[in-house]
Amino acid sequence: xxxxxxxxxxxxxxxxxxxxxxxxxxxxxxxxxxxxxxxxxxxxxxxxxxxxxxxxxxxxxxxxxxxxxxxxxxxxxxxxxxxxxxxxxxxxxxxxxxxxxxxxxxxxxxxxxxxxxxxxxxxxxxxxxxxxxxxxxxxxxxxxxxxxxxxxxxxxxxxxxxxxxxxxxxxxxxxxxxxxxxxxxxxxxxxxxxxxxxxxxxxxxxxxxxxxxxxxxxxxxxxxxxxxxxxxxxxxxxxxxxxxxxxxxxxxxxxxxxxxxxxxxxxxxxxxxxxxxxxxxxxxxxxxxxxxxxxxxxxxxxxxxx
Ligand code: ATP
Ligand code: MG
Numbered sequence: 520x521x522x523x524x525x526x527x528x529x530x531x532x533x534x535x536x537x538x539x540x541x542x543x544x545x546x547x548x549x550x551x552x553x554x555x556x557x558x559x560x561x562x563x564x565x566x567x568x569x570x571x572x573x574x575x576x577x578x579x580x581x582x583x584x585x586x587x588x589x590x591x592x593x594x595x596x597x598x599x600x601x602x603x604x605x606x607x608x609x610x611x612x613x614x615x616x617x618x619x620x621x622x623x624x625x626x627x628x629x630x631x632x633x634x635x636x637x638x639x640x641x642x643x644x645x646x647x648x649x650x651x652x653x654x655x656x657x658x659x660x661x662x663x664x665x666x667x668x669x670x671x672x673x674x675x676x677x678x679x680x681x682x683x684x685x686x687x688x689x690x691x692x693x694x695x696x697x698x699x700x701x702x703x704x705x706x707x708x709x710x711x712x713x714x715x716x717x718x719x720x721x722x723x724x725x726x727x728x729x730x731x732x733x734x735x736x737x738x739x740x741x742x743x744x745x746x747x748x749x750x751x752x753x754x755x756x757x758x759x760x761x762x763x764x765x766x767x768x769x770x771x772x773x774x775x776x777x778x779x780x781x782x783x784x785x786x787x788x789x790x791x792x793x794x795x796x797x798x799x800x801x802x803x804x805x806x807x808x809x810x811x812x813x814x815x816x817x818x819x820x821x822x823x824x825x
């Protein structure tokens with residue numbers, strides 16, 4: 520398949536999962552087990568297509584880096600065990616590490632809590648020519664902080680600024696921030712990996728039963744399941760309020776890892792391909808310089824062999 524065909528297919532494949540206008544978005548319309556028309560017997564073929572996608576991604580990233588104008592910011596949000604880490608690992612497996620930056624956002628440190636919440640994210644934004652991945656992000660400020668209001672108290676905000684409008688205000692600020700980034704050449708694509716509560720339980724069990732996965736298990740993750748419905752409401756509200764044309768959300772079914780990775784790869788390919796990337800063209804002076812360097816090296820070679 521040619522790159523052009525692959526790009527076309529990627530665009531079509533990712534489109535059903537894109538939310539560019541939040542308005543009436545409802546999470547319950549999305550089935551975490553959805554695999555479009557693909558069945559589990561298509562899995563080997565899906566893996567082949569993913570490998571082709573990863574190769575194409577690497578070619579596009581090479582041009583992104585050479586051109587040094589645009590940056591791409593990929594944001595991943597999800598419940599625990601939805602597959603953020605694995606998705607990053609597989610999709611970025613082919614790209615040049617020099618042009619890629621991954622940042623994982625944990626519970627904020629005292630220094631971070633001493634600043635506004637975008638501070639730490641600003642510092643981690645991708646350089647021009649790079650792909651930056653946020654494994655969790657400032658969206659946690661409308662998710663975990665909303666579900667556990669005690670975290671908000673840690674943020675040392677002046678009390679008169681913490682009103683019942685705080686989430687609405689955060690959404691507004693995030694929309695404005697993302698518009699600002701977009702206007703500065705940072706292309707934003709956001710992914711919510713939508714796993715079902717049952718599949719999350721299966722994956723937690725696997726972490727307990729499989730010695731190689733024991734290290735991934737965290738008792739606090741299991742405790743967080745008690746707040747499942749509150750999280751779902753928070754995710755839904757986040758998508759409704761922050762899905763925009765320039766910074767769309769992709770709501771990706773996440774009960775089948777092979778399918779999740781395919782959708783995320785397709786959406787990133789689509790984003791990169793839409794930038795019309797090309798290698799920088801050199802001017803006449805540079806062309807003369809190249810010709811002169813070649814002539815000189817050929818002369819040396821001739822001397823050596825003669
Ligand atoms: P992950 O859970 O993303 O796979 P991890 O297990 O390596 O990564 P954790 O130590 O669990 O890392 O850190 C992630 C935790 O940090 C999550 O529970 C998340 O809710 C929390 N967190 C991230 N950002 C914030 C924030 N702004 N305020 C409070 N908690 C946050
Ligand atoms: Mg964790």
